[in-house]
Amino acid sequence: MPNKDEHLDASGISRRGFLKGVGAASAATALLTGAQEMKEAAAQAAAPAEMGPGNVTIMLDVNGIQHKVEVEPRVTLLDALRNRLDLTGTKKVCDRGTCGACTCMVDGDLAYSCSMLAVEAVGRKITTIEGLGTPDKLSDIQKAFIEHDALQCGFCTPGFVMATTAFVKAHPNATLEEVRKGMGGNLCRCGTYAGITQVALGTPAYVKGGA
Amino acid sequence: MKPFAYANPKTIEEAVKLLGDAWGKTEVLAGGTDLVTSLKQNLTSPDKVVSLKDVEGLSGIVAADGSLKIGATTKLKDLIANAEVKKNFPCLVTAAESIGSPQIINVGTVGGDLLQRPRCWFFRQGYGLFGTYEGAALVPDGDNRYHAIFDNKGPAQFVNPSSLAPGLIALGATVRVHGPSGTRDLPVAELFATPKADTDREYTLKPNEILTYVSIPMKGLKNATYEIRQRIGLDWPMVTASVAYEDSGGKAANAKVVLGHVAPTPWVSDKAAAALNGQAVGEDSAMKAGAAAAEGATPLSMNGYKVHQVKVVVKRAVMASMA
Numbered sequence: 001m002p003n004k005d006e007h008l009d010a011s012g013i014s015r016r017g018f019l020k021g022v023g024a025a026s027a028a029t030a031l032l033t034g035a036q037e038m039k040e041a042a043a044q045a046a047a048p049a050e051m052g053p054g055n056v057t058i059m060l061d062v063n064g065i066q067h068k069v070e071v072e073p074r075v076t077l078l079d080a081l082r083n084r085l086d087l088t089g090t091k092k093v094c095d096r097g098t099c100g101a102c103t104c105m106v107d108g109d110l111a112y113s114c115s116m117l118a119v120e121a122v123g124r125k126i127t128t129i130e131g132l133g134t135p136d137k138l139s140d141i142q143k144a145f146i147e148h149d150a151l152q153c154g155f156c157t158p159g160f161v162m163a164t165t166a167f168v169k170a171h172p173n174a175t176l177e178e179v180r181k182g183m184g185g186n187l188c189r190c191g192t193y194a195g196i197t198q199v200a201l202g203t204p205a206y207v208k209g210g211a
Numbered sequence: 212m213k214p215f216a217y218a219n220p221k222t223i224e225e226a227v228k229l230l231g232d233a234w235g236k237t238e239v240l241a242g243g244t245d246l247v248t249s250l251k252q253n254l255t256s257p258d259k260v261v262s263l264k265d266v267e268g269l270s271g272i273v274a275a276d277g278s279l280k281i282g283a284t285t286k287l288k289d290l291i292a293n294a295e296v297k298k299n300f301p302c303l304v305t306a307a308e309s310i311g312s313p314q315i316i317n318v319g320t321v322g323g324d325l326l327q328r329p330r331c332w333f334f335r336q337g338y339g340l341f342g343t344y345e346g347a348a349l350v351p352d353g354d355n356r357y358h359a360i361f362d363n364k365g366p367a368q369f370v371n372p373s374s375l376a377p378g379l380i381a382l383g384a385t386v387r388v389h390g391p392s393g394t395r396d397l398p399v400a401e402l403f404a405t406p407k408a409d410t411d412r413e414y415t416l417k418p419n420e421i422l423t424y425v426s427i428p429m430k431g432l433k434n435a436t437y438e439i440r441q442r443i444g445l446d447w448p449m450v451t452a453s454v455a456y457e458d459s460g461g462k463a464a465n466a467k468v469v470l471g472h473v474a475p476t477p478w479v480s481d482k483a484a485a486a487l488n489g490q491a492v493g494e495d496s497a498m499k500a501g502a503a504a505a506e507g508a509t510p511l512s513m514n515g516y517k518v519h520q521v522k523v524v525v526k527r528a529v530m531a532s533m534a
Contacts, residue, residue, distance in 0.1 A: 031424055032282075050217070051217055051218070072214055073260065109317035110317055115318070119219075120264060180443045181311070184313075187444075
């Protein structure tokens with residue numbers, strides 16, 4: 001995986017490197033819409049970074065810890081978490097972005113880890129269920145799930161805890177309609193929605209303090 | 212899934228150079244919510260996947276030259292949250308929000324919504340774009356409840372799955388496309404075409420072209436989307452309609468009515484638009500537009516219900532535009 005500062009390491013602060021830095025800064029606010037920007041971008045075009053199809057070494061930031069992982073580019077973030085890092089709290093169920101059991105946070109946003117390649121997660125902060133709480137020190141949402149009997153077989157639960165954690169943070173005083181819309185990315189085949197809905201509605205009140 | 216090489220270029224020129232000139236040899240990766248699943252199911256088995264995540268200038272929303280330009284890798288959540296989009300284009304906000312899964316809305320992109328492959332279950336189960344087995348078409352006698360009711364006499368009977376395309380077409384939006392010999396702009400309606408061969412794609416991009424942004428003229432059009440869905444959570448709608456028109460003292464002018472999930476492409480209904488133009492916008496004209504939109508439908512064995520849904524969805528979209 002190329003380091004973002006590779007051009008500086010290779011050639012010091014060259015004029016090319018400086019221009020590239022400027023280009024990157026302006027890209028944050030400007031779309032590639034003008035002819036001038038296009039020319040500048042063309043001038044910066046370097047040799048394409050291509051890797052694989054065999055193993056590549058990448059760094060993944062999971063629950064605040066940097067992990068060195070060897071994966072083929074085709075490996076999903078979900079499989080890297082479970083099979084390379086032994087973080088098996090994140091569940092593999094449908095493996096096609098439909099059920100939500102594999103839900104993690106990527107840069108603080110809910111995401112299906114089955115539908116993201118591990119190589120795409122480089123440089124981003126990944127939070128899994130293991131990063132929310134521990135058996136000795138549960139997060140508030142985890143505690144509330146137990147109190148409200150919001151699980152049965154438990155297989156969808158890690159994904160639902162992730163989804164509920166993000167939902168309650170964004171909607172501390174949610175209505176039932178908001179819960180139904182905002183929690184629509186996860187499925188529970190046991191049908192424990194009544195309990196999960198109670199937690200997402202902010203009952204008990206301590207969940208509103210954040211997880 | 213076949214192993215593939217992965218590239219994450221920094222510029223659009225590099226990205227275009229990395230693409231092959233035949234479908235299926237290389238694929239472009241944005242949010243991945245469709246492509247990664249398609250790779251697992253061997254719907255496509257490329258030698259190389261070209262990621263857009265580090266390509267500069269593809270993400271963001273800027274107002275320029277009387278248009279709002281939305282970068283192709285802009286996430287749906289950022290489209291929904293954008294103040295200009297909210298104020299000017301509620302038809303897009305409704306459509307994006309209704310996708311129903313925060314996990315998709317957080318990761319999925321505007322370009323990816325437009326260029327996702329059809330959700331037809333025959334296609335997704337490996338029976339090709341036209342759903343055939345040993346040369347026989349599976350859709351006409353199979354479970355075709357979610358298939359097309361317009362433009363379904365050829366081999367293509369799937370429906371276009373894009374949430375944003377109907378609204379963008381109604382608003383008169385264009386897309387910019389980068390290819391090996393430079394850029395071209397085309398109306399969103401022309402981004403889609405009903406394929407004639409099952410090796411074709413449903414869009415008119417060439418294999419080595421990349422959609423870079425959508426440009427929507429800010430003309431103060433009244434607009435709205437209405438979707439009929441089976442459930443609130445993650446799913447694709449059954450039928451949708453987006454409407455946009457100039458409000459000329461309570462009467463509609465230059466109306467556009469575009470249906471989603473009824474044909475292999477987003478379906479522009481000129482008859483529905485004609486029923487609105489020059490009329491006072493209200494329940495009466497909304498119902499007439501709905502009835503006009505359903506004219507000429509050719510439902511399959513199991514999707515006759517969609518013809519009625521077209522009438523309802525257009526009426527409700529027109530009513531929503533008055534809010």
